[in-house]
Amino acid sequence: MGTEIYYFTGTGNSLFVAKTIAEKIGDSKVISIPKVIKQDTIDVSGMVGIVCPIYMYNMPLIVVDFIKKIKRPEYLFIVFAGGGETGNCIKLAQKLCESRQIELSSAFNIKMPSNYTPFGATPEKKQQEYLSAAFKKIEEIAQIVNSKTKYIEKSSTGFLKSNLIPGLFYQLGYKFIRSLAKSYFADEKCNGCAICQKVCPVDNIRIANGKPVWNSHCQQCYACLQWCPQEAIQSGKKTARIKRYRNPYVKVNEIIESAR
Ligand SMILES: Cc1cc2nc3c(=O)[nH]c(=O)nc-3n(C[C@H](O)[C@H](O)[C@H](O)COP(=O)(O)O)c2cc1C
């Protein structure tokens, strides 16, 4: 039986990682979580992987929902393709799996360029460094997964960033993620092309009078802001001056295809 690798992505990092792991382990297929999440239960068996970003030191909400809907696979692995601020996301994933009587067999972090534009862009040189290092790490992950070894990576951030700060973020932001898109707006550069609507993985955008309007079930994936060809979408005042990020190995059509 082959491996199913489920992914969630906004700017392509997780799709890039999922595709590359699939290539390395062979006999695998990659499946977009938004495409299956509306099912009441998600039938998985054999070897199953999850690849996703980190949001506020935690899993994306849609990944939490996904784990709550899957049945017990033979071997489950998770790869966080985050921006390096891992916090306790692996422990949180483990806890969630345990509460569902699912064993998380292996878990990894891969440091990727950040797509959280309000904190600034990862410099180009650093982006290249992270992507080259990612290829190497994926080789190691593929070996561990192929041999069905149990391996849970430790958090790379210290006590403060693994426990205290994530706890604070959870209180302040995580619970409100779905409504945070209220800070988004399209500026005068918007030409009504509707790409933002098409890349949104949870159908949170509609176009009204030639401009996007955001609803309140956002995942904070930043796909709309990052893939807008006009760089017209802003989140607050700072983002207009900051360079956009999109994974160089992923095309906008793959994101549109992943979203629906
Ligand atoms: C709202 C938001 C919050 C984020 N929070 C974190 C975080 O707490 N830790 C971290 O390492 N990266 C964080 N990131 C960065 C992403 O996890 C990272 O860039 C990821 O590779 C993006 O994956 P994607 O391209 O598949 O969407 C955040 C990004 C966004 C948009």
Ligand code: SF4
């Ligand atoms: S992708 Fe950008 S330019 Fe196109 S409709 Fe959305 S905001 Fe406007």
Ligand code: SF4
């Ligand atoms: S509205 Fe934008 S940030 Fe929110 S889920 Fe859709 S694409 Fe992602």
